[in-house]
Amino acid sequence: MLNIFEVSETNKMIEKENLDVRTITLGISLLDCISADLGNCNQNVYEKITKAAEHLVAVGEEIEKEFGIPIVNKRISVTPMALVGASACRGAEDFVTLAHTMDRAAKAVGVNLIGGYSALVSKGMTQADEWLIHSIPQALAETERVCSSVNLGSTKTGINMDGVRLMGQIIKETAELTKEQDSAACMKLVVFCNAPDDNPFMAGAFHGVTESDMVINVGVSGPGVVKTALEKVRGESFEVLCETIKKTAFKVTRVGQLVAQEASRMLDIPFGIVDLSLAPTPAVGDSVADILCEIGLEYAGAPGTTAALALLNDQVKKGGVMASSYVGGLSGAFIPVSEDQGMIDAVTAGALTLEKLEAMTCVCSVGLDMIAIPGKTPASTISGIIADEMAIGMVNQKTTAVRVIPAIGKDVGEQVEFGGLFGYAPVMPVNGYSCEAFINRKGRIPAPIHSFKN
Amino acid sequence: MKKTIITVVGKDTVGIIAGVCSYLADNGINILDISQTIVQGYFNMMMVVDTSGAVKSHNEMTDELKKLGEKIGVIIRCQREEIFQSMHRI
Numbered sequence: 088m089l090n091i092f093e094v095s096e097t098n099k100m101i102e103k104e105n106l107d108v109r110t111i112t113l114g115i116s117l118l119d120c121i122s123a124d125l126g127n128c129n130q131n132v133y134e135k136i137t138k139a140a141e142h143l144v145a146v147g148e149e150i151e152k153e154f155g156i157p158i159v160n161k162r163i164s165v166t167p168m169a170l171v172g173a174s175a176c177r178g179a180e181d182f183v184t185l186a187h188t189m190d191r192a193a194k195a196v197g198v199n200l201i202g203g204y205s206a207l208v209s210k211g212m213t214q215a216d217e218w219l220i221h222s223i224p225q226a227l228a229e230t231e232r233v234c235s236s237v238n239l240g241s242t243k244t245g246i247n248m249d250g251v252r253l254m255g256q257i258i259k260e261t262a263e264l265t266k267e268q269d270s271a272a273c274m275k276l277v278v279f280c281n282a283p284d285d286n287p288f289m290a291g292a293f294h295g296v297t298e299s300d301m302v303i304n305v306g307v308s309g310p311g312v313v314k315t316a317l318e319k320v321r322g323e324s325f326e327v328l329c330e331t332i333k334k335t336a337f338k339v340t341r342v343g344q345l346v347a348q349e350a351s352r353m354l355d356i357p358f359g360i361v362d363l364s365l366a367p368t369p370a371v372g373d374s375v376a377d378i379l380c381e382i383g384l385e386y387a388g389a390p391g392t393t394a395a396l397a398l399l400n401d402q403v404k405k406g407g408v409m410a411s412s413y414v415g416g417l418s419g420a421f422i423p424v425s426e427d428q429g430m431i432d433a434v435t436a437g438a439l440t441l442e443k444l445e446a447m448t449c450v451c452s453v454g455l456d457m458i459a460i461p462g463k464t465p466a467s468t469i470s471g472i473i474a475d476e477m478a479i480g481m482v483n484q485k486t487t488a489v490r491v492i493p494a495i496g497k498d499v500g501e502q503v504e505f506g507g508l509f510g511y512a513p514v515m516p517v518n519g520y521s522c523e524a525f526i527n528r529k530g531r532i533p534a535p536i537h538s539f540k541n
Numbered sequence: 542m543k544k545t546i547i548t549v550v551g552k553d554t555v556g557i558i559a560g561v562c563s564y565l566a567d568n569g570i571n572i573l574d575i576s577q578t579i580v581q582g583y584f585n586m587m588m589v590v591d592t593s594g595a596v597k598s599h600n601e602m603t604d605e606l607k608k609l610g611e612k613i614g615v616i617i618r619c620q621r622e623e624i625f626q627s628m629h630r631i
Contacts, residue, residue: 155624349623
């Protein structure tokens with residue numbers, strides 16, 4: 088029988104340490120919506136999404152109430168739109184209509200974000216992929232809830248440098264189109280290397296083509312819980328430190344697993360995966376950087392940060408893997424700047440630089456995330472930043488991503504405000520030396536030697 | 542059997558248990574176990590109840606118990622047992 092201390096511990100995690108389920112994401116395949124006629128295609132997409140996700144928000148709210156655990160976001164991911172629209176679209180403008188349809192469907196069912204305005208171009212681009220990519224700035228500027236992602240490389244295929252060059256320009260254009268709102272549309276755009284098919288987190292969620300018709304993926308969170316647990320073991324050995332993180336990660340993930348199973352049962356949609364990521368928010372005490380400080384750093388970014396993060400990421404996985412029957416998505420610690428108060432403080436204090444963040448992405452999930460850079464940064468430099476990050480992912484056989492926000496009209500020392508879960512970010516300095524000649528080369532970087540395992 | 546955990550936390554006062562128990566009795570909810578402690582002057586109670594005979598839905602019960610708590614001056618929560626089981630038992 089449960090005892091009162093166990094019950095109090097769980098409730099304390101929820102109330103005081105920001106334990107929550109970050110997202111229930113419903114993946115929906117839109118492959119059966121493909122039509123040669125654009126009007127039909129749009130109609131099919133709208134009908135499929137609104138029917139599939141009809142009860143998603145209500146079920147999420149019911150689970151919240153029954154278990155007494157907040158479920159912060161209910162979201163949808165769909166098949167990459169470049170595939171869905173390939174037959175119907177005859178140009179970038181046509182793809183924008185599909186973005187509007189996604190936005191309308193998301194609003195109709197009450198989800199706050201919908202992901203999958205995506206193209207998978209890790210080796211090459213089809214005409215449809217190119218049109219979709221060219222339509223991204225307009226699509227994101229004109230819609231509210233649509234998220235876009237582009238996979239530019241993988242360990243198996245190498246890096247599509249034509250795509251990297253193009254995405255540098257597209258990110259810049261997207262920033263320009265929403266410069267009145269601090270270039271906010273760039274928050275909804277991410278580029279990947281080794282993008283997972285079952286990621287429940289935005290902006291990078293899409294429903295991969297290898298997935299079933301519909302699937303429930305859940306992302307848990309709980310940096311605050313890990314931080315509080317570590318407060319009790321200050322000065323202890325690494326063994327004690329690691330055990331504590333592992334046990335805490337286990338507990339947090341078990342909640343995610345329960346919510347995923349319950350949502351799957353109530354919606355009668357198969358359960359896909361639980362994503363073990365430690366996802367921070369700007370709320371005080373909900374920060375991954377604070378965990379790094381608790382491990383023993385003055386600020387995130389101090390020497391030792393990469394090692395501390397590697398340890399944290401690994402222990403989170405070790406604890407989480409046993410807690411869930413299927414683990415997937417990104418699974419690790421997220422290190423976004425704007426969404427994490429501890430990271431913002433570290434940047435403001437001058438402790439954390441873009442170069443250190445890049446080193447940190449070698450040992451944790453995702454990559455350079457929610458980083459504001461000066462608006463005058465050339466597109467080729469953004470492409471250079473992307474290429475570096477893609478190379479880390481390709482060589483280390485892991486997912487890496489870039490979500491940078493060129494703050495148009497702003498420079499180092501100023502900050503951009505996004506509001507809500509997205510927080511704010513100080514504009515960070517970028518290395519001013521050029522990589523234009525490198526980026527202007529055509530073609531792709533070949534797959535690394537260790538990809539040839541067959 | 543559908544087990545639910547009711548927790549009551551707040552400043553100790555006369556009639557907390559009586560108030561909660563009579564609500565449960567009126568609504569066909571059977572109490573399986575009660576444990577209670579006082580931590581730093583604060584009343585802390587956990588009840589394991591069986592809601593399979595309950596007339597009202599879990600949501601209604603949660604809302605009504607919350608209101609009752611506000612009246613007595615304590616926080617009353619009502620959560621399905623599984624969340625605690627899954628976190629603390631393998």
